[in-house]
Amino acid sequence: MSTKIKHPIFARIYQRLSASMEAAGVAEHRKRLLTGLVGRVVEVGAGNGLNFSHYPDTVTEVIAIEPEPYLRARAVLAAQNATVVKISVIDGDAEHLPLDDASVDCAVASLVLCSVPNQSAALAEIRRVLRPGGELRFYEHVRASNMWLSRFQRLVDPIWTRFAGGCRLTRNTLEAIQAAGFVVDECEQFLFQPRLAAKIAAPHILGRAHKS
Ligand SMILES: C[S@@+](CC[C@H](N)C(=O)[O-])C[C@H]1O[C@@H](n2cnc3c(N)ncnc32)[C@H](O)[C@@H]1O
Numbered sequence: 015m016s017t018k019i020k021h022p023i024f025a026r027i028y029q030r031l032s033a034s035m036e037a038a039g040v041a042e043h044r045k046r047l048l049t050g051l052v053g054r055v056v057e058v059g060a061g062n063g064l065n066f067s068h069y070p071d072t073v074t075e076v077i078a079i080e081p082e083p084y085l086r087a088r089a090v091l092a093a094q095n096a097t098v099v100k101i102s103v104i105d106g107d108a109e110h111l112p113l114d115d116a117s118v119d120c121a122v123a124s125l126v127l128c129s130v131p132n133q134s135a136a137l138a139e140i141r142r143v144l145r146p147g148g149e150l151r152f153y154e155h156v157r158a159s160n161m162w163l164s165r166f167q168r169l170v171d172p173i174w175t176r177f178a179g180g181c182r183l184t185r186n187t188l189e190a191i192q193a194a195g196f197v198v199d200e201c202e203q204f205l206f207q208p209r210l211a212a213k214i215a216a217p218h219i220l221g222r223a224h225k226s
Pocket residue numbers: 019028032058059060061062063064065079080081082085106107108109123124125126129130131132179180
């Protein structure tokens with residue numbers, strides 16, 4: 015059941031901004047994120063469905079969970095245009111996935127573990143629905159390792175989160191993934207700041223982990 019997450023203004027801004035962000039490099043990151051995925055996939059917080067066109071044809075089914083109504087409607091449209099993979103877009107949230115235990119081969123989280131209200135609950139749910147050995151692919155902006163930027167993130171975080179749909183700047187998502195019982199197989203850490211994005215959200219991680 016969805017926790018009724020509604021961010022109508024942020025959702026409309028994201029819909030507009032995300033197109034130019036794709037061109038500025040996010041699309042390329044999505045492609046790398048999803049390369050090599052196989053089987054049945056759950057995508058948590060699928061937003062307006064920008065990953066959909068990047069799934070390889072080795073994926074047989076995508077269950078895309080999105081709680082925000084405006085973005086979910088956009089995701090439904092994107093799913094209709096994604097010809098390669100069967101995609102269902104479902105109302106729900108990452109903390110309560112409407113899936114059986116060990117029922118998916120892979121999970122995808124892109125730019126969402128920053129925004130879920132309860133990150134450890136969301137990761138525990140992802141782990142629950144993954145089959146043993148199943149893979150989590152992640153692409154997230156995270157807390158800076160640079161001390162000054164990290165302090166600045168902490169300072170700005172309370173204001174940022176109000177205007178950015180609940181997004182937090184200060185999460186150490188890699189550590190949280192490991193704490194949730196995943197084994198990280200690969201993780202790139204890089205600064206990414208396309209023209210329209212804030213420097214304060216530049217530190218990113220992109221990688222894969224498996225359920226041990
Ligand atoms: C910055 S957008 C990213 C959307 C998409 N994943 C992408 O890569 O473009 C953050 C998304 O997280 C979603 N979100 C927020 N809280 C959530 C939750 N508890 N469970 C699942 N998704 C959530 C928002 O509705 C929004 O779609």
